[in-house]
Amino acid sequence: MRYAMAVDTKKCVGCSDCVVACQTENNVPIGFCRDWVVEITDGTYPKLEIEIRSERCNHCDNSPCVRCCPTGASHYAEGGVVLVAPNKCIGCGACIASCPYGARYPHPDGYVDKCTFCLNNRVEKGLNPACVSVCPTKCMYFGDLYDPNSPVSKVLKTRKFKTLIPEAGTKPQLYFLI
Amino acid sequence: MKTRRDFIKISTLGLGATAIASGTAGVLFGSPIFGNKNGTGESGPLLRRTPTYCEICFWQCAGWVYKDETGAIKKITGNEGDQHCNGRFCPRGTGGIGQYFDEDRLKTPLIRTKVDGKETFREASWDEALDLIAKKMKEIAGKDGPESVAMFTHGSGGAHFSQMLKAFGSASIAAPSFAQCRGPREVGFLTTFGDIIYSPERVDIRDTRCMVLIGSHLGENMHNGQVQEMSDAIDKGATIITVDPRFSTAASKSKYWLPIKPATDLALLLSWINVLIENSWYDKEYVERHTQGFDQLKEHVKTFTPEWAYGITAIDPNIIRETAREMHDASPSVIVNPGRHVTWYGDDTQRMRAVAILTALLGSWGRRGGYYKPEKLHLPIFPVPAFPMPKKTPELAYEGKYKFANEVVANGLCDATLPNFDGSLKIKAWIVNGTNLLAALPNQANTLKAIESLELLVVVDTMPVELTGYADVVLPECTYLERYDMLRNSGHRKPNLALRMPAAEPKYNTKPASWIAKELAGKLGLFDWFPWKNMEELLDWQLKQLGSSLDEMKRVGVKNYPREADDLYFKPDEEVTFNTSSGKIELYSTDMVNEGFSPLPEYTPHEEPPEGYYRLNYGRAPMHTFSRTANNPNLTALMNENVLWVNPKVAKLWGLKAGQRVKLKNQDEATSTFSIKVRITERIRWDSVYMVHGFGHNNKKLTRAHGRGINDTELITRVNIDPVMGGTGMRGNFVTFITDFKEEGKEAEA
Numbered sequence: 001m002r003y004a005m006a007v008d009t010k011k012c013v014g015c016s017d018c019v020v021a022c023q024t025e026n027n028v029p030i031g032f033c034r035d036w037v038v039e040i041t042d043g044t045y046p047k048l049e050i051e052i053r054s055e056r057c058n059h060c061d062n063s064p065c066v067r068c069c070p071t072g073a074s075h076y077a078e079g080g081v082v083l084v085a086p087n088k089c090i091g092c093g094a095c096i097a098s099c100p101y102g103a104r105y106p107h108p109d110g111y112v113d114k115c116t117f118c119l120n121n122r123v124e125k126g127l128n129p130a131c132v133s134v135c136p137t138k139c140m141y142f143g144d145l146y147d148p149n150s151p152v153s154k155v156l157k158t159r160k161f162k163t164l165i166p167e168a169g170t171k172p173q174l175y176f177l178i
Numbered sequence: 179m180k181t182r183r184d185f186i187k188i189s190t191l192g193l194g195a196t197a198i199a200s201g202t203a204g205v206l207f208g209s210p211i212f213g214n215k216n217g218t219g220e221s222g223p224l225l226r227r228t229p230t231y232c233e234i235c236f237w238q239c240a241g242w243v244y245k246d247e248t249g250a251i252k253k254i255t256g257n258e259g260d261q262h263c264n265g266r267f268c269p270r271g272t273g274g275i276g277q278y279f280d281e282d283r284l285k286t287p288l289i290r291t292k293v294d295g296k297e298t299f300r301e302a303s304w305d306e307a308l309d310l311i312a313k314k315m316k317e318i319a320g321k322d323g324p325e326s327v328a329m330f331t332h333g334s335g336g337a338h339f340s341q342m343l344k345a346f347g348s349a350s351i352a353a354p355s356f357a358q359c360r361g362p363r364e365v366g367f368l369t370t371f372g373d374i375i376y377s378p379e380r381v382d383i384r385d386t387r388c389m390v391l392i393g394s395h396l397g398e399n400m401h402n403g404q405v406q407e408m409s410d411a412i413d414k415g416a417t418i419i420t421v422d423p424r425f426s427t428a429a430s431k432s433k434y435w436l437p438i439k440p441a442t443d444l445a446l447l448l449s450w451i452n453v454l455i456e457n458s459w460y461d462k463e464y465v466e467r468h469t470q471g472f473d474q475l476k477e478h479v480k481t482f483t484p485e486w487a488y489g490i491t492a493i494d495p496n497i498i499r500e501t502a503r504e505m506h507d508a509s510p511s512v513i514v515n516p517g518r519h520v521t522w523y524g525d526d527t528q529r530m531r532a533v534a535i536l537t538a539l540l541g542s543w544g545r546r547g548g549y550y551k552p553e554k555l556h557l558p559i560f561p562v563p564a565f566p567m568p569k570k571t572p573e574l575a576y577e578g579k580y581k582f583a584n585e586v587v588a589n590g591l592c593d594a595t596l597p598n599f600d601g602s603l604k605i606k607a608w609i610v611n612g613t614n615l616l617a618a619l620p621n622q623a624n625t626l627k628a629i630e631s632l633e634l635l636v637v638v639d640t641m642p643v644e645l646t647g648y649a650d651v652v653l654p655e656c657t658y659l660e661r662y663d664m665l666r667n668s669g670h671r672k673p674n675l676a677l678r679m680p681a682a683e684p685k686y687n688t689k690p691a692s693w694i695a696k697e698l699a700g701k702l703g704l705f706d707w708f709p710w711k712n713m714e715e716l717l718d719w720q721l722k723q724l725g726s727s728l729d730e731m732k733r734v735g736v737k738n739y740p741r742e743a744d745d746l747y748f749k750p751d752e753e754v755t756f757n758t759s760s761g762k763i764e765l766y767s768t769d770m771v772n773e774g775f776s777p778l779p780e781y782t783p784h785e786e787p788p789e790g791y792y793r794l795n796y797g798r799a800p801m802h803t804f805s806r807t808a809n810n811p812n813l814t815a816l817m818n819e820n821v822l823w824v825n826p827k828v829a830k831l832w833g834l835k836a837g838q839r840v841k842l843k844n845q846d847e848a849t850s851t852f853s854i855k856v857r858i859t860e861r862i863r864w865d866s867v868y869m870v871h872g873f874g875h876n877n878k879k880l881t882r883a884h885g886r887g888i889n890d891t892e893l894i895t896r897v898n899i900d901p902v903m904g905g906t907g908m909r910g911n912f913v914t915f916i917t918d919f920k921e922e923g924k925e926a927e928a
Contacts, residue, residue, distance in 0.1 A: 013397030015800035016816045017269040022255035022813065024275060030815045041425075045825065045860045046437040050430040067925045134255070136266050136402055137409035173761050 002145040003117055004150050005078035005132070006161065007054050011139035014039050014052040018131035018140070025118065025130035030106045034115040035131055051178075054131065054140065057082060057103040057115035058164065058172030065095035065104065073111070076128040079144065081119045086111040100168045117142070145173075146161065184297045185647040186290065224801070228681040229257065229735030231666045233333055233888035234270040234277065234729030235475035235803040236355065236377060237402050238666050239263035240736045241271065243659055243681035250660060251275055251681055260736045261403065261670045262456030268400040269801045269816065275757035276812035277640065277657045278685070278902035282881055284642055284654035285686035299652065304689065304697065307651050312701035314634045314650075315346065318606050324348045325570040326606040327634075328591045333612035334663040334678070335638060335655060335691030342695040343609070344565040350572045350605065352588035354618040357904045363516045365582045365903045366530025371543055372757030374584075376552055376669050381513050382746075384406035385547040388417040390501075392443055392533070392558060394517035395426040399798040401518065405696060417508065419501050421446060424795065424823070424868055425861035435503050439908065440793050440866050441523055441784040442491040447532035448781055449487035450502050452479040454539050458544065459506035461541030468754060469538055470768025471777075478778045490781070509540040511547025525897025528779040531767065535779070537765045544748035552669035553741050560716055563705045574603035580904035581773045587904035589897075592619055607634035611691065614643035617805040617872065620894040620908045621847070638694065641809060642879040654688040658872055662713035665720060665731075671746060674738045675724070677717070677731040683689045710760040775902055784898075784910060786865075791845060791912035792828065793866035796890045805872035808883035819887035821857040823868040829858045841916040842867075846895045851876055853921060854888040867913060885921070 014037045022034050035056035042049045059082045066074045066082060073088035074095050084095075084104075089111035096104045096112060107113040118129035123142075128135065132140040143150025148157075152175070161175045225240040226249070240260035254274050259266035267274075288299040302310075315327055320492045324347030329339055332353050340351050356364075364374040375381075383389060384407040396408055408428075412418070418432040429435040434557065438446060450675060454460045455476050465472055484495030505512050514536045520526050542548025572586045575594035580587055592615070595605040608629075619625050629635060629648050637649040646652045659681045666676035684690065687738035696708045710716040718728040726737055743864055755761045759768050771777035787793050801816040802808065822842075824834060839853040852874050862868050874889030898907030 013431075013800065015269050015397070015400055015405075015407065017267070017272055017800075017815060020269045020272040020801075021253075021255075021810055023815075024272060032812050033815075041706075041859065041861060043860065044423070045863065046435070048425045048430070048435075048860055050425070050427070050861075052427070052430075099374065134266055134272060134645075136268050136400070136405050138266075138406070139409065145217075145306055 001079040003081050003119075003123070003143070004145045004152050004173040004175065005117070005129070006141040006155050006177055008139040008141075008155075008177040009051050009053055010177065011053055011137045012037075012052045013137055014041070015136065017055045017134050017136060021130040021134035023113070024119070026111070029108055032107070032113070034113065037162075041081055051158065054177055055101065055103075055164070056131070056174065058170065058174040059115075059117060060173065061171035062169060064098040064100070064170060068094045068098045070094065077119060078124075079119070081117050082114075083119065084114060085117055086113075100165050100170065101172075126156070134168055180924045186297055199378070208893070228679050229676070229732065230254070230658060230678045230794045231676040231683065232267065232271040232274055234274045234807060235400075236333075237262055237268075238668070238676070239271055239402055240666065240676035241269055242735065245681065249682070251278060257676075257735045259734065259738060260676065261672065261674060261738065262668065263778075264406060264627070266406065268402045268404070269806060270400065270803055270813060271373065271402070273801070273807075273810060273812035273816075274659070276810035277807075278659045278682070280641070280809060280811060282642065282809055282879055283640055283653060283657075283686065283688070285688065286654060287687070288649075288652040290650045306688075307653060308698050308701050309696075311634070311651055311698060312638055315607065315702060318633055319347070322604065322606050323569060325350050325440055325568045325572075325603055327609065328352070328572075328595075328605045328613055329609045329611065330354065330588055330591070330613055331611045332618070334658065335611040337664045337694035338691045339609060339611055339638070341707055342699045342702070342704065343700060345704040346702055347566045347568055349568045350575065350586070350591060350603070352572070352591050354587040354588045354613055354615070356585040357583070357587040357589055358521055358620070358906055359519050359581070360617060361585065361903050361905045362520050362526035362900055363518070363530045364584060365466070365527045367516065367534050368584060369527075369582065369758070369769055370531060370534035370538065370764055372550065375516050378403050378670065379513060379516070379518070380549050380552045380669075382547050382550045384410050385511060385512050386416050386508070387511040388419070388504055389512070389549055390419045390421070390505065391428050391432075392421045392517060393513070393520075393522070394515050395422065395424075395428050395797055396515075397431070398800055399518065400800040417504050419504065422862045423866055424797075426699055426797075434497065434504070436493050436497065436501070437863065439490070439492045440795065441786075442530055442862070444525065444529045444779060445487045445490040445759045445781045446493060446498065447536060448479055448482040448530065448779065449484050449491075450505070451532065451536055451653075452482040453499055453502040454536070455479060456532065457502075457506075459502060460539035462507055464510070464541035465539060467908040468756070468759050468763050469765050470762040471764060474766040474776060475535065482781075485830065490783070496677050505540055508547075510542045510545035512540050512542050513548055514540070521900070522904040522907050522909040523784050524900050524905075524910070526900050526905050526907060527780060527902040528776065531770075531781040532675045535765050538765060543763070544754065546747050550671060550746040551744055552671070553673045553744060554669035555667055555673040555675065555724065555739060557665065557667045557675075558720055559843070560710060560719055562709060572603065575601060575605065576889065576904065577602050582769075583903040588897075589619060589906050590904055592625060592628050595631060596624075597627070597631045603694050606632065607636075608632055608636070609636045609910045610645060611638040612806075614639075614645050614805050616644045617889060617891050620891055620897045620906050622889070622891050623895065638691065640688070641806070642877050643805070644875065644877050647845060647877055653694055654686065656684035656688035656709070657689055660684040660688070662692060662717065663690075665717060672738045672741060674736060674773075675721075675726070675731070679732060702859065721840055770902075776843075778927060786843065787912040791914045793909065794844070794890065794893055794911045794913045795843075795866050795868045795909060796871045797868065799870045802870065802872055805875065808872055808875055808886070809880040811882065814882045817870075818882060820854060820870040820873040821887070822854045823857050823859050823862045825862050825864040826858050826860060828867075829856065832917070834858065834917070838917075841919045842893055842913040844893045844895060845912045845914055848893055849916065850874065850888040850892055852885050852888055853919065
């Protein structure tokens with residue numbers, strides 16, 4: 001099993017509902033976030049383009065954060081999802097520094113926190129991650145890459161996509177449909 | 179002599195009633211959920227959920243409020259059976275819990291008083307506050323008639339207070355959602371098709387093949403169902419054409435973006451009509467069968483060629499033709515979207531008439547992928563005595579004007595409050611619920627002048643919005659998560675009902691609008707109009723007339739009913755009678771001409787910015803609603819101030835740097851209280867600047883919103899009134915930058 005997510009930049013309007021839904025679902029303290037929206041404008045008036053992306057942890061196959069964690073708090077869980085075990089985390093911040101995507105933040109309770117793909121609280125119960133199920137534009141697809149019928153596999157078969165900073169060699173599992 | 183009405187920050191001297199914190203863990207509202215029975219698949223033995231419909235904006239999506247093991251509200255999600263949201267809330271709805279948790283909320287009734295010559299508020303009991311209001315209302319009614327007590331409302335509280343006020347003998351009840359927002363659209367379509375657009379709009383976006391957005395920035399204005407359907411339409415390959423001087427989010431999703439010169443939309447619309455007719459790209463059969471006035475229209479638009487429009491709009495004539503062709507090719511599954519906030523230049527009804535005419539030529543009214551026929555339930559009314567006939571109807575506040583206003587004109591009531599007003603219906607008291615008029619009405623200075631001459635101002639709100647500072651009595655309403663309200667009865671593809679019930683007890687010493695209105699009615703001797711014991715009894719009675727019950731609605735939240743007879747669209751060969759004077763779609767409006775207005779839309783040039791000034795445009799952000807969410811902790815975390823969009827060429831001319839703060843001054847020397855951060859972006863034309871509406875709050879008690887950004891209504895001093903229906907055109911204001919300033923407003927009070 002290999003969980004992955006695809007975000008359709010052609011449909012995302014950058015409303016940030018994914019951010020709020022994650023916050024209330026996962027009790028993310030206000031002022032921090034596990035996911036966020038990036039908007040990039042290109043061109044000059046009136047020849048313009050915008051790309052809008054809902055971003056989060058890339059749950060990389062080759063995660064620098066897991067490699068550099070001195071206590072083993074950062075680890076691969078079911079389906080390749082990268083998780084942090086708060087009880088093992090000493091809050092040293094090495095993972096924060098190592099992540100090329102800036103996906104992690106120091107939780108005020110003393111550990112490092114990040115996107116979990118809602119693995120334990122939703123995905124294991126057969127639900128989509130909170131961000132995917134709330135999105136008004138239905139621009140996010142989630143599922144098992146090894147299952148050809150999962151929404152994410154299906155959409156990656158039919159659409160052009162890219163990943164972020166592939167040159168970092170982290171093998172990210174967050175895909176952006178372009 | 180009246181004393182000057184000083185602005186009072188909501189704080190207190192007295193310590194009358196103490197705020198009572200409630201919401202104790204012992205009381206669990208809602209039913210426990212076992213297994214995975216609900217549509218959203220949420221599970222867990224201890225999660226409890228109660229139905230609600232959202233109050234953060236007018237879309238009123240139905241959803242579920244979830245609580246954790248301790249009974250604390252945890253999250254809100256959409257109800258899958260709801261046609262407004264299809265199980266998905268927008269960011270504001272998801273963040274709605276922030277309104278409940280906001281520690282800056284109004285907490286107890288307040289009464290204006292004088293201590294040592296200084297005006298202040300003192301805390302009061304509900305009894306005392308309502309007694310005072312009742313006494314003043316009776317006094318004013320005795321002197322000037324009950325009609326001189328007016329109400330302004332936006333949201334669910336309105337129904338309760340309207341009941342009270344109508345029983346009192348006043349119909350002077352207005353919502354800014356008409357003359358400050360969608361009014362011209364409703365009147366434009368009413369005079370053409372004999373019917374209005376309604377809310378949610380009857381646009382069939384999910385099945386459209388082409389949608390035209392004119393200044394409407396869907397995606398930034400988060401009209402949930404419409405944004406969802408637009409996304410579906412994109413998936414299905416629909417063509418989107420966006421007309422906007424700003425490269426909006428919607429523009430970035432569009433096949434065509436027409437970067438129009440501001441204030442010239444009507445010229446483009448007329449030219450599209452010209453192209454459709456000249457090329458015979460209109461739906462001939464539909465036009466012949468359903469419309470009248472085609473020949474006059476054809477004659478009228480003869481000279482409005484794309485080349486003519488090019489000189490006005492700066493849109494390439496070939497693009498005008500190409501986009502007209504796209505509409506024709508998609509016809510009748512094409513939507514020229516009427517938008518929502520359309521009070522721009524004062525000729526807005528005529529512009530919306532042009533949109534309606536275009537719609538008729540394309541044959542898309544009553545057709546799949548165009549406009550459907552919504553259906554709404556007839557909700558039985560709990561038996562009460564007939565309301566007394568008001569001796570003066572609200573139209574007397576603006577006698578002889580705004581003939582086509584099919585709702586009460588809020589600015590008309592405001593102007594009828596001004597000291598020099600000498601019309602038939604002079605307004606003496608305001609009850610204001612759920613709308614911060616200082617941000618909702620343009621020309622803040624004018625609103626303040628009206629407020630100053632009031633004999634009574636009652637503000638009912640959840641938050642200490644600016645207006646509360648000018649009130650005689652402030653009544654703290656509990657949030658939508660803590661109360662019952664009337665059933666949401668909306669027109670949609672299927673008629674439907676939604677229930678709002680409390681997920682928790684009201685926090686602090688706050689009360690539901692239903693309770694406040696009923697108590698006040700009691701003190702006015704109007705109990706006969708509130709014969710129900712409580713909201714449960716009222717709602718259960720209503721629901722039982724419709725074959726449901728309060729119990730059932732508590733379980734399902736939303737109930738969709740089958741349509742009665744109608745199809746969603748006209749049937750082929752159907753002879754349709756339209757509710758217009760001629761019974762036809764009026765391309766040429768006889769009603770308009772009878773009232774002295776142009777029967778066909780005409781383009782008139784609007785004023786342009788003077789040298790060194792830029793047109794002030796404003797709009798929405800997806801995570802905020804008007805000014806009412808500006809202090810919401812969850813939503814300010816996403817956006818806590820507005821920024822000023824400035825084209826790089828303009829920035830260079832003024833030496834502005836990205837992130838620099840500026841103040842703004844308009845053509846009438848009105849200056850913003852606070853400053854705003856400059857965002858230098860190619861996404862805006864060089865002749866205008868843009869900001870999101872709803873920021874620049876000036877009450878320190880709004881700790882997250884105070885002094886953050888600029889309140890655009892301070893700078894909208896020139897209002898171009900639409901003579902047809904009283905709409906307040908707000909986009910004829912021009913601003914310039916002040917780069918050298920002190921942030922006075924912020925240091926005003928310790």
